[in-house]
Structures are given as structure tokens and as C-alpha cells.
Amino acid sequence: MHQVKSIPQTKVFAPAAKASFTEKKYVLTLIFVVSLFMLWGVAITMGDVLNKHFQNILAVSKAESGLVQFSIFGAYAIMGIPAGMFMKKYGYKNGVLLGLLLYACGAFLFIPAANAASFGFFRFALFVLACGLATLEAVAHPFVAALGDERTSDQRINFAQSFNGLGAVVGPLLGGYFLLSAGAEAGNETSVESVKILYMLIGMVIAAIGIAFAFVKVPVLAQSHAIATDAYEVAVEPEQLKAPKKLFEHKHFVWAVITQVFNVAAQGGTWAYFINYGVEKIGLTDETAAYYFALSMVLMMLGRFAGTFMIRFIAPNKLLATYALINIVLCVFIAQSWGWPSFVALLMLNFFFSIMYPTVYSLGLKGLGAHTQQASSFIVMGMFGGAVFPTIMGFVANYDVAYAYYLPIVCYAMVFLYGARLYKVKP
Numbered sequence: 001m002h003q004v005k006s007i008p009q010t011k012v013f014a015p016a017a018k019a020s021f022t023e024k025k026y027v028l029t030l031i032f033v034v035s036l037f038m039l040w041g042v043a044i045t046m047g048d049v050l051n052k053h054f055q056n057i058l059a060v061s062k063a064e065s066g067l068v069q070f071s072i073f074g075a076y077a078i079m080g081i082p083a084g085m086f087m088k089k090y091g092y093k094n095g096v097l098l099g100l101l102l103y104a105c106g107a108f109l110f111i112p113a114a115n116a117a118s119f120g121f122f123r124f125a126l127f128v129l130a131c132g133l134a135t136l137e138a139v140a141h142p143f144v145a146a147l148g149d150e151r152t153s154d155q156r157i158n159f160a161q162s163f164n165g166l167g168a169v170v171g172p173l174l175g176g177y178f179l180l181s182a183g184a185e186a187g188n189e190t191s192v193e194s195v196k197i198l199y200m201l202i203g204m205v206i207a208a209i210g211i212a213f214a215f216v217k218v219p220v221l222a223q224s225h226a227i228a229t230d231a232y233e234v235a236v237e238p239e240q241l242k243a244p245k246k247l248f249e250h251k252h253f254v255w256a257v258i259t260q261v262f263n264v265a266a267q268g269g270t271w272a273y274f275i276n277y278g279v280e281k282i283g284l285t286d287e288t289a290a291y292y293f294a295l296s297m298v299l300m301m302l303g304r305f306a307g308t309f310m311i312r313f314i315a316p317n318k319l320l321a322t323y324a325l326i327n328i329v330l331c332v333f334i335a336q337s338w339g340w341p342s343f344v345a346l347l348m349l350n351f352f353f354s355i356m357y358p359t360v361y362s363l364g365l366k367g368l369g370a371h372t373q374q375a376s377s378f379i380v381m382g383m384f385g386g387a388v389f390p391t392i393m394g395f396v397a398n399y400d401v402a403y404a405y406y407l408p409i410v411c412y413a414m415v416f417l418y419g420a421r422l423y424k425v426k427p
Helices: 024-055 067-108 110-116 121-147 150-178 189-214 251-272 274-282 286-310 318-337 339-355 356-365 369-399 408-422
Strands: none
Touching: 024 067, 024 110, 024 121, 024 150, 024 189, 024 274, 024 286, 067 110, 067 121, 067 189, 067 251, 067 369, 110 121, 110 189, 121 150, 121 356, 121 369, 150 189, 150 286, 150 356, 251 274, 251 339, 251 356, 251 369, 251 408, 274 286, 274 339, 286 339, 318 339, 318 356, 318 408, 356 369, 356 408, 369 408
């Protein structure tokens, strides 16, 4: 009798089903949360218009006007961790409501600030408003990441950031029309009054959105980024997993925080003196320069939509590193002050900057599990770079605004290093 040898069977693992962008139950919540990205985009770029406006009506220097960005981005450093703690205790929805409340309160504080015509009071109002922005940003990124499969979290965050780009377009358009129109000069009561009216309207809109969001029922969310996944990953039993790391043992996260400091520093400085560059180097009026600033935000928005598409085919870190290198070249070109060619380079800077913030954010949150919400707060604190850097650039800009654009090169070099090497999640 012959013994039949059994043929060993080879296990074949079929690729996991393609991850969807989101699920039907999350659609309404996603729409509201994506709108938040647009709302803080308006406020951030409006601050850059205020920078030039305060130079005009309050007779402050470029370096002093850089304190506008200090008030805005400094709030991120102070509010980042408290916002994360609040979110962890009370949930995403209540975090959003707190952010909208602070946003509206800060906007309404512009009314007494305008009545006093005080630069310090305006900065306090901006600080309160920016505490709301910091809270919204700390909540919204992990919120969006949680609204679907982790494998598509990069796409959702970049998609949401595209609408942040839309808000960033609206900010300079509103600011240019209401604030930088002809006649804005030191002591002009009409110019101060326009600030009050604009921010009163903004406060009313934000308050209305907050009331509406209070009635939105948010579905129960699974913890996003609990375990890193990819399209061919095989399930792992819990007992096979290593003991979880502490948050700061995740080196890719630590480098993400550091990179975000440099990244937002470049953003804050670039935007703060864009209008000055257009006026001093191209001969534009303040209002026209603000509209070109809005155009640069259109390019940033297009860059984010393009980036959302491209990261389906190109690894996010590779796209990040490539864009950082391009911006280094553009900064050198801008600093040469070659008229319109340099100004076009300044416009294009935003296109390539577009994906940097959301991509660093998303890469930094990978594989953090229960630490995700806390990590989000620390990455938001990276916005502090935008508080310090514009003032430093302002001292150089007082001499020559074009030379100030050499400084962001250091920042983009850091972004390049993160995309090239430092993004890797280590077991």
C-alpha cells in the first residue's frame, strides 16, 4: 500500500479591500468639520492683512507688526495642550464648540479694541481668537482622521486642508476690500471702524455656525491611527503586539513637532511680508497686493487638491521632500528682487507649501494609537514657529524685504529632512 504524501498548502492572502474615503454615516459630520478648516483659514490670512493695515493706521514698524503673528501663533503654543486635554475628556464635538466660542469672542473683542485704537488691545483680541483657532485645529485634524479608514486618513486630511486653502483665499479678499482700500492711513477713524465692522460680522457668522453644530449628532468614532495599516496587512493578535511606547518614544512624532515649528515659521514669515514685497518691490498698492496675496492662496488651495490626488500614487513623504527642495530654490529667487519674476516665485511658494502642514501632521500621527489626541495637541503647538519667525524676518525686512526671504530656506531644509528620513515609524 502506497503512502500518499500530503502536499503542503500555501496560504494565499488576498489584498485587503480598498479603503473608502469615508463612510455614509460620517458624511454630515465630515462636512461640518471640513468647514472648520475653512474658517480658521480666513482668520489666519486675515492676520497677514492686519499686519500691513496696522503699519498704515497705527504707524508701527514691520518688526512691530510682526507681533500680530506672535499674538496669533503664540496662542497655539499656549492653547495646544489644554485643547488636547479638553478634547480627551469631553470629546471631539465639545472641543469644536469650545473652539468656535473662543473664535467668536475674540472677533467681538475687536469692537472695544477698535474703539480704543490700541495695538495692544487688538493683539489681545487676536490672541483670544487664535486660542479658538488652536482649539479647532487640535480637534479637527484627529477628528477628520477618525472619520473613516486610517489608510485614507492622509487623503481626508489633505482634502480638508484644501478647504483651509479656500478660507485662506477669502481672508485676503475680505481684508483687501474692507481694510486696505485707498485712504487707510495713521489716525484715519474710518479705517479703524472698518476693522470693527468686519470682525463683528465674522463673530456673528462663527456664533451661528457654533449653534448649528451643537445640534449635529456625531456618530460613535473608532480610535483612528490605533494600529498602522496598509493595503496588504495581515491581522495581528493582541498578544503578539509589543508593549505600547510612551508618546515621546515615537521618534517620528517628535521630529514631526520640530518640523512643524520650522514649517509654520516659514509660512508665517512668508505671508506676513507678502504685501510689503508687492508694494515695495513691484510698486503695487496695498489693496492690489492683498488681492495678489489672495491669488497666492488660490494656488495653495489648488496645490492641496493636487496633493490630495498625487499622494494616491506618490508616497506622501517623497512629495513633501520634493516640494521642500523646490521652495528652497524659489526663496533664493525671491531674495534676488528681480521684479515680476521674483514676485511670481513668491506666488508659487504657496503652491508647493500647500501640502506641507497637513502631510507632516498626518505622518506624525501614524501608529500612535491612544496617544493620537495628545500628540495632535503637541503638533499644533508647532505653530509657535509662526509666532517668532515673522518678527525675526521683520528686522531684516526693515532693511530690505527681499533679503528677508533668505531666512525661510533653513525652515524648508528641515521639512526636506523630515520627508527624506525622519518620518519613518520605528517599531
